[in-house]
Amino acid sequence: MDDKLMLMIPGPTPVPEQVLLAMAKHPIGHRSGDFSKVIAEVTEGLKWLHQTQNDLLILASSGTGAMEAGIINFLSSGDRVLVGTNGKFGDRWAQVCEAYSLNVTRISAEWGKPLDPEEFRTQLEADTDKQIKAVIVTHSETSAGVLNDVETINRHVKAHGALIMVDAVTSLGATTVPIDEWGLDVVASGSQKGYMLPPGLGFVAVSPKAWEAYPHANLPRFYLDLGKYRKEAAKNSHPFTPPVNMFFGLQVALKMMQKEGLENIFARHQRQMNATRAAMRALNLPLLAPDYAASPAITSVAPVGVEAEQIRSVMRKQFDIALAGGQDHLKGKIFRVGHLGFVSDRDILTALGALEATLQKLNYDFTPGAGVSAAAKVLTA
Amino acid sequence: MDDKLMLMIPGPTPVPEQVLLAMAKHPIGHRSGDFSKVIAEVTEGLKWLHQTQNDLLILASSGTGAMEAGIINFLSSGDRVLVGTNGKFGDRWAQVCEAYSLNVTRISAEWGKPLDPEEFRTQLEADTDKQIKAVIVTHSETSAGVLNDVETINRHVKAHGALIMVDAVTSLGATTVPIDEWGLDVVASGSQKGYMLPPGLGFVAVSPKAWEAYPHANLPRFYLDLGKYRKEAAKNSHPFTPPVNMFFGLQVALKMMQKEGLENIFARHQRQMNATRAAMRALNLPLLAPDYAASPAITSVAPVGVEAEQIRSVMRKQFDIALAGGQDHLKGKIFRVGHLGFVSDRDILTALGALEATLQKLNYDFTPGAGVSAAAKVLTA
Structure with a gap:
């Protein structure tokens, strides 16, 4: 049906009606006092969400633009960096580093497996003359549905002294990213993920x-020069023309998140993940990532006996x-169910009900009702 | 009054209700067939507006991001470039070039005066060993309200063979920028200007x-690497996650522009400029830019006897x-009236009526009604 689409992808994610309507307001001048107040308010809200007192900078860009800015502002040509790669996004950050002539060492894992913190420890301990300037890790690897153990990796980075730069594009708002507690140096994300907003802003x-x-x-950098953003942010301003309507939406989304509360938001994502995974198990659909990661x-699901x-x-x-679907070498081999942002428990049951109906239509052999009831059990526990 | 703001600034500009409502639609997946159709449609519309068959690439960025991309994808470190600077934006492109270690020669004019094409000719003719790789010019210099003679400058560039790169941020959609006819190599702009959209997209x-x-x-470049955009655009796709809701708005805005027609759009801007200038003259408020530019x-208006x-x-x-207001050294010395994008003749009369009332309140000495009637004469000619 037209206009009846339900998004269960890892971005864009569903957007609440009140956020959409806020985005439909008439724009105001980005140099006005009224807009300064908006910048001040959303920056405070973002700091709350990021659990940090660090500078929180807002770019008109995708998550990639934000992550590139996070990398290129604090490194120099030839600097050695360790990049964790266990999916498309880890690969991308390695490519960004190479585009800027950084000296990249990849620490890799198979897509679907988490990065091994021990490999980071080994490399960092061997670097006695401190040539490694930064360690770059994707927290939630969207292409494989894996959560990397940033907390442990970060402990090894702290023992070494390098900067830690984290792609939190699909983890921020879905799970805790306690920036100040852990001491994360650069954390990048994008609006179309846990923020309940359309794409268009990077953080x-x-x-x-x-x-x-x-x-x-x-x-070299200019548009992605974070020093310019920092200078203007201190005055509740912006170095370029920011997407004012996206800011209006962000204002509302942050208020909704504050009302729900960080712990409740994280618990909701955890519960929906557990329900989704329980359902896949009950349907004998193999999960790509292990429970602990x-x-x-x-x-991510790699079905057997039915085509993704x-x-x-x-x-x-x-x-x-x-x-x-799957990306790169996993194209056609997996499907991925997003449960990120403005997703309710009802949405999980809906998606799993439709998945069971789909499996019936495709003559997949399973016990009808098994998936939905396994999810219901988790959701109502 | 709250929610009663009328924007007469050079961006963000007013946005039609139907564009705002299109932006309030639920997002769809950016890798879906439905979104590919949106990309195809808006790209065709943009080519029509740009009067070109060249590649037309859409970035999630401000106009500065788009212009930086236009510069850094076609030049190498140390390349010599001529940059026209007669305002804040010309200055900015020179700074971008310097941030990337280009060898910049500025061709300057006072803010409020147009660049002299002869100075470009002299520099280009003297460059017999073709060291100049690009000439960078701001078409409509927003900070001063000056339209530079890109057509003539471009003729000198063509005789030399360098690339010509044009900041058309506030000229596209306001006046003709016949890219193919003139043979302009790089033309950059932003959504919050003549496009009748909020900020958030660069072209x-x-x-x-x-x-x-x-x-x-x-x-070096990654997020601003136009090769990536070109490759994906050929498949009606996008290398990163594009701001899908902005695309929905762009779809509607382009349809409105096509309905009005290019000639009518340009005539409207010309008429409103003439009306505004006639009013300022009738009010004895000095214009910063000469008629011919x-x-x-x-x-831009530099009032005498009353504070901007x-x-x-x-x-x-x-x-x-x-x-x-004025920017940089013109801060406090000028005010600027935007008549760009979704501005009707009624808006011009409204703004000038309010300006006269304001001048009365500030005890400025003028003939009441003179400005509005001078504008009305132009608008109804």
Whole structure:
């Protein structure tokens, strides 16, 4: 049906009506006092969500733009960096680093497996002359549905002294990212994920330690120069013309999140992840990621006895539910269920009900009702 | 009054209700077939507006991001460039070039005066060994309200063979920018200007000649790497997550523009500029830019006998009309009236009526009614 689409992908995610309507307000001048108040308010809200007192900078960009800014403002050509790669986004940050002539060492894991913190420890301990300037890790690897153990990796980074830069694009708002408690130096994310907003804004949180590296960092930049954003943010202003209507939406989304509360938001994502995984198990659909490293934002499933792309097609065409497919070498081999942002328990039951109907249509052999009831059990526990 | 603001600044500009409501639609997946159709449609519409068959690439960025992308994808470190600077934005492009270690020669004019094409000719003719790789010019210099003679400058560039890169941020949609007819290599703009959209999208049109320089251009880039955008645009796709709701708005805005027609749109801007300038003359308020180089997007006024900032303050507080102030060294010395994008003849009369009331309140000596009637004469001619 037209206009009946339900998004269960890892971004764009569903957007609340009151956020959409806020975005439909007439724009105001970005240099006005009224807009300064909006900047001040959303910056405070973002700091709350990021659990930090660090600078919180807002870019008109995708998450990639935000992450690139986080990398290139604090490093110089030739600097050695460790990049964790266990999916498309880890690969991307390695490519960004290489585009800027950084000396990249990849620490890899198979897609679907988490990065091994011990490998980071080994590399960092071997670096006795402190050539490694930064460690770059994707927290929730969206392409595989894996949550990497940033907390442990970060402990090894802290023992070494390098900067830690985290892609929190699909973890922020879905699970705790306690920036100040852990001491994360750069944390980047994008609006179309846990923020309950459409795409269009990127966010970067920057620690004082990262700023210490800024004056010496020689990679060229202008639009992505975070020093410009910091200077203007101190005056509740913006160095360029910000997407004012997205800010209006962000204002409302942050208020909704504050009303729900951080603990409740994280518990909701955890519960919905557990319900989704329980359902897949009950349907004998293999999960790509192990329980101990499952992303609370997205569940990747590698079906056997039924084609992933056929599942996606029926779900889309008959039930108006968008699921994500696999990327790169996993294309056609997995489907991914997003449970990130403005997703209710009802949505999980809906998606799983439609998935069961789809599996019936595709003559997959399973016990009808098993998935939905397994999820219901988790959701109502 | 709350929610009664009328924008007469050079961006953000007023946005039609149907565009705002399109932006309030639920997002869809950016990798879906439905979104590919949106990309295809808006790209065709943008090519129509840009009068070009060149590649038309859409970025999640401000106009500055788009212009930086236009510069850094086709040049290498140390390349010599001529940059026209007669206002804040010309200065900015010179700074972008310097941030990327280009060898910048500025060709300057006083703010309020147009760039002299002869100075470009002299520099280009003297460059017999073709060290100048690009000439960068701001078409409508927003900070001063000046329209530079890109057509003539471009003729000198063509005789030389360098690339011409044009900031058309406040000229596109306000006056003709015949990219193919003139042979402009890179043309950048932003959504919050003539496009009748909020800020959030940047546009870059790239000629085949510019693409020839792309493989050898060694400036680092990733998010602003236009090659990635070109590759995906060929498949009606996008390399990153695009702001899908802004695309929905763009779809509607382009349809409205196509209905009005290019000639009518340009005539409207010209008429409103002429009316605004006639009014300022009738009020003895000195215009910063001469008639032969006046921007159809914005009129800058340097009042004598009354303070620019007092005018802006009364206009804002009592009449809910936002005018722009001066930037940098013109701060406090000028005010600027935007007449760009979704502005009707009625809006011009409204703004001028409020301006006269403001001048009365500030005890400025003038003939009441003179400004409005001078504008009415132009508008109804």
